[in-house]
Amino acid sequence: MKNLAFFASGAGTNVVKLMEALPGLTHLRASVIVVDQKSSALLNQMFSVPVILMEKQKEETKAQYETRLVTLLNEYEVSWILLAGFMRILGPTLLNAFQDQKLGHSRIVNIHPSLLPAFPGKSGYADAFKAGVKESGVTVHFVDSGVDTGPIWKQQAFSRETNDTLEDFVQRGKAVEWKIYPAFLEWLNQYGEN
């Protein structure tokens, strides 16, 4: 059984889709949802697992903050973290705690709204849209110490239509996100189980 933690900062629509995908995936269990912003919509919703607010205190270092996160994750016996709009760059404390020798990378996964390595960073949709791409996409990747640089699990493209506003473009991408991230869970459900 793999215990999962979901990390988010904002709307949390991907977390909702991931939670909905879990029933039926017999080797996976949601343990905890972690949010780092008190404005996150996830704090006002009901889930079958606790939603825990873990704000970084001004006076604490990234290492101290991540030590608190690791302690919490250990309490919940978490073995995989899925980042879903968690707006922080992870440091060595968290990355080392979830490094997997056998896989050769971390057991931390991220979803990014572009065809990496194009348009990394916090505004993937807006940056791709402004650059005038005819096609963009969504990437699910394992997390390393860079910004959106870790090994890619899968990418899926979507097209930009002629009259698209940025909102249309984002909406088309979101529909892809809500499919590809649950598909990662199906892969993880099988991984290492045979």
Ligand code: GRF
């Ligand atoms: C998504 O676009 C995701 O790709 C990016 O952050 C956004 C989070 O959206 N990393 P939501 O909070 O899941 O709605």
